Amino acid sequence: MRSTEANVDGLTEAQVKSVTHVNGPLLVLAGPGSGKTTVVTKRIANLVAQGVPPWNILALTFTNKAASEMRERVFAQIDPKTHGIRGLTVSTFHSFCARTLRTWGERIIGTRSFTIYGTSDQKSAVKTAIRACDLNDSNWKPASVLSIISGAKNQLIDAEAFAAEANDFHSKTIAKIYRSYELILRSNDAVDFDDLLLCTAQLLGRDEEVRNELQQRYQYLLIDEYQDTNRTQFVIANYIASKHRNICVVGDPDQSIYAWRGADISNILDFEKQYEDAVIVPLGRNFRSTGYIVETAAKLIAHNKFRKDKRLYTDLEKGNKPVIVTLPNEHEEADTILREVKRLHNEGTPYKEMAVLYRVNALSRVLEDAFRNEGVPYLVARGTAFYDRREVKDAVSYLRLLVNPKDDVAFRRIINAPARGIGKTSLLRLEQLASSRGLNMLGAAAFATKDLGFTARAAKALHTFHQMMARWRIDADSTQSLTAAASLADLVERMVRESGLEHSLNRIGTEEDLERLQNLEELISAASDFEEKSEDESASPLQLLFEFLEHVALVSDSDAIDPRIGAVTLMTLHAAKGLEYDFVAIAGLEDGLLPHIRALFDDTQMEEERRLCFVGITRARKHLHISSTLRRTQRGMTERAMPSRFLCEMSGPHTIQESVVDTWNTQVAPELTLSKNGSEITLGTVVRHKRFGVGKVQRVLRRERGSTVTVDFPSGTKHLVLEYANLEIVTPDF
DNA sequence: CCTCTCGCATTTTTT
DNA sequence: ATGCGAGAGG
Numbered sequence A: 001m002r003s004t005e006a007n008v009d010g011l012t013e014a015q016v017k018s019v020t021h022v023n024g025p026l027l028v029l030a031g032p033g034s035g036k037t038t039v040v041t042k043r044i045a046n047l048v049a050q051g052v053p054p055w056n057i058l059a060l061t062f063t064n065k066a067a068s069e070m071r072e073r074v075f076a077q078i079d080p081k082t083h084g085i086r087g088l089t090v091s092t093f094h095s096f097c098a099r100t101l102r103t104w105g106e107r108i109i110g111t112r113s114f115t116i117y118g119t120s121d122q123k124s125a126v127k128t129a130i131r132a133c134d135l136n137d138s139n140w141k142p143a144s145v146l147s148i149i150s151g152a153k154n155q156l157i158d159a160e161a162f163a164a165e166a167n168d169f170h171s172k173t174i175a176k177i178y179r180s181y182e183l184i185l186r187s188n189d190a191v192d193f194d195d196l197l198l199c200t201a202q203l204l205g206r207d208e209e210v211r212n213e214l215q216q217r218y219q220y221l222l223i224d225e226y227q228d229t230n231r232t233q234f235v236i237a238n239y240i241a242s243k244h245r246n247i248c249v250v251g252d253p254d255q256s257i258y259a260w261r262g263a264d265i266s267n268i269l270d271f272e273k274q275y276e277d278a279v280i281v282p283l284g285r286n287f288r289s290t291g292y293i294v295e296t297a298a299k300l301i302a303h304n305k306f307r308k309d310k311r312l313y314t315d316l317e318k319g320n321k322p323v324i325v326t327l328p329n330e331h332e333e334a335d336t337i338l339r340e341v342k343r344l345h346n347e348g349t350p351y352k353e354m355a356v357l358y359r360v361n362a363l364s365r366v367l368e369d370a371f372r373n374e375g376v377p378y379l380v381a382r383g384t385a386f387y388d389r390r391e392v393k394d395a396v397s398y399l400r401l402l403v404n405p406k407d408d409v410a411f412r413r414i415i416n417a418p419a420r421g422i423g424k425t426s427l428l429r430l431e432q433l434a435s436s437r438g439l440n441m442l443g444a445a446a447f448a449t450k451d452l453g454f455t456a457r458a459a460k461a462l463h464t465f466h467q468m469m470a471r472w473r474i475d476a477d478s479t480q481s482l483t484a485a486a487s488l489a490d491l492v493e494r495m496v497r498e499s500g501l502e503h504s505l506n507r508i509g510t511e512e513d514l515e516r517l518q519n520l521e522e523l524i525s526a527a528s529d530f531e532e533k534s535e536d537e538s539a540s541p542l543q544l545l546f547e548f549l550e551h552v553a554l555v556s557d558s559d560a561i562d563p564r565i566g567a568v569t570l571m572t573l574h575a576a577k578g579l580e581y582d583f584v585a586i587a588g589l590e591d592g593l594l595p596h597i598r599a600l601f602d603d604t605q606m607e608e609e610r611r612l613c614f615v616g617i618t619r620a621r622k623h624l625h626i627s628s629t630l631r632r633t634q635r636g637m638t639e640r641a642m643p644s645r646f647l648c649e650m651s652g653p654h655t656i657q658e659s660v661v662d663t664w665n666t667q668v669a670p671e672l673t674l675s676k677n678g679s680e681i682t683l684g685t686v687v688r689h690k691r692f693g694v695g696k697v698q699r700v701l702r703r704e705r706g707s708t709v710t711v712d713f714p715s716g717t718k719h720l721v722l723e724y725a726n727l728e729i730v731t732p733d734f
Numbered sequence B: 001c002c003t004c005t006c007g008c009a010t011t012t013t014t015t
Numbered sequence C: 001a002t003g004c005g006a007g008a009g010g
Helices: A013-020 A036-049 A064-077 A093-104 A119-132 A142-154 A159-165 A169-187 A193-206 A208-217 A231-241 A291-301 A330-346 A361-374 A390-403 A408-414 A424-437 A441-445 A456-477 A488-498 A501-508 A511-533 A541-553 A603-617 A645-650
Strands: A026-030 A057-061 A089-092 A115-117 A190-192 A220-223 A247-251 A279-283 A323-327 A354-358 A378-380 A568-572 A581-586 A620-629 A631-634 A637-640 A656-659 A674-676 A679-681 A686-689 A693-701 A708-713 A716-721
Touching (some): A036 A057, A036 A064, A036 A220, A057 A093, A064 A089, A089 A093, A093 A193, A119 A190, A119 A408, A142 A231, A193 A208, A231 A247, A291 A620, A291 A645, A330 A620, A390 A456, A390 A541, A441 A456, A456 A488, A488 A511, A603 A620
Parallel strands (some): A026 A279, A115 A190, A378 A568
Antiparallel strands (some): A686 A693, A708 A716
């Protein structure tokens, strides 16, 4: 039997409505856990079932992770016998734009084989730009200039538009740097992250042919996490969708957590104004979290003033009450989380169904230590960490220069790594030579001579370097050369060796060098993996290298999350967007941390912090553990911490507060004592245990059932459940 | 021109 | 605490 409808069994009315919607604009307001992914994937499947060719469908997400998950789930929905999904595009905004520019880049940036600059490349380029404007980079901080430029690009303001709007000295200067920065990027055949979007938007705006082609190709557009789109992304989406108007956006204003990066919440709030005939489907029912968790989340988010009130509810059982616990310091906090993790694991929750979330990456270290000490498998979601390593960046820069000789940023990075005797002076000379001849720096290297003021040694080193790059290029390119690289991994390996990177690390042989060497090895195997996964069998090593570099440029932290691995995931609250776990712990609920210190005095930012916390809470299916500390050591300094205001806002009869005595602080809050057979066990009480002997109470944890005490016995510190421990109070005899 | 050391900022979140 | 950049010595 041939079905013409998607399988909608078990869906709610609202879900069915979004799944079966075919033509015209659609806005799905999907609360947390409302089955958004199911709806989205079933809708795509339904479109295909209704006869929409898959290649007419474009689905855009924010992370690679979300894209691959969507792809997989769509695939699972579609009956392979009747319909395939060949040609279906599911992609992140950034990689979709990258691909668009790989096709039509010549029309807007003059090339299709550009390099994508990441944060550190951007910084380096901005620095050069600041210098080129005869400015001082201590007055004009690259990082802050960059964030202004980035903000502008996210609002579709290019250097010219920025200059036109600049009135005061400050913004006029920024405009100058912006211009110069753009010039550098273009002459390097490079684009930064924001350019991927900006240039694509401009291309679509200026080039009718491209616009028509994309409109024709992508007649059905779907955008996930729409609340996090910025102005530029909005414009791109609208260019594509304006003809057929089959645009479906899915999101939740309460989960908007990227305003700091230029996300414009009015995109989703004003969707119905933009598309007056839009069908709007609110999905409020939560299928993910148990009752108390939903209640906690709802209570918290209700404190946001600038928000349309909407009901969050679930029909699931009440479940476990979220636990809110305060601890003396971050180590105890980590221990407490670990204890909970182990307890749940013993009760049958697999590690991979657990996650620990925090506001800032810096918090991961203590947690990692605790996991390592306890031998509990964990995984820190930091996909970018590997590619941020110095040696890996160096190696990648070699590869980049190989595919793009104009990449001066890469050139600068590696010309003296490993040391070749090219210092500041030689570099300055080379810069002058390059600009006077209109060459890139690599090209200029070939012309360095003594006459031009180079030392013999420097000139020779520059020539050798130039020749080395030229040789690699031939080997990467040609198929008949005797020395030709057989594969991408081969190419990377040879480069690591011949560049001298490997040798320079082998020489000294410290522990750290060894680690760096291993990272280079890992890069080679990453290249090899990439090669294996590649679908294009016939691609040349150089072609593969191109793709590999793009992959490297666009990896994100959440890409490190591999659900097949049986490990607890540690990540930032931002990275947790879109994920769910049986058990979620959120650490560091302290004023200044969550909400972050930078948001404390700004209502708008404060609301975003609250949404961030909301996102964290709603990741949990069954168990939620929230903690704060009284003292926290950060950046080498121990400081007193205040419990987050969010704790009060979210707590109530639906939560359990556990308080813990500050072991360094002798004063004991009255509610922190436990009655036991008429006597009180409190901090400092001396107790006797029939097996462990006599010990002193260090800590008391109060909870509805199974209060625990921490006792220092001669044999070591033990955590005991009061009901079972059968402790006897020892009266000290004075 | 390289290497070592001291001083300083740095980190909120990410494609 | 750590990592990077500036400045001094080899």
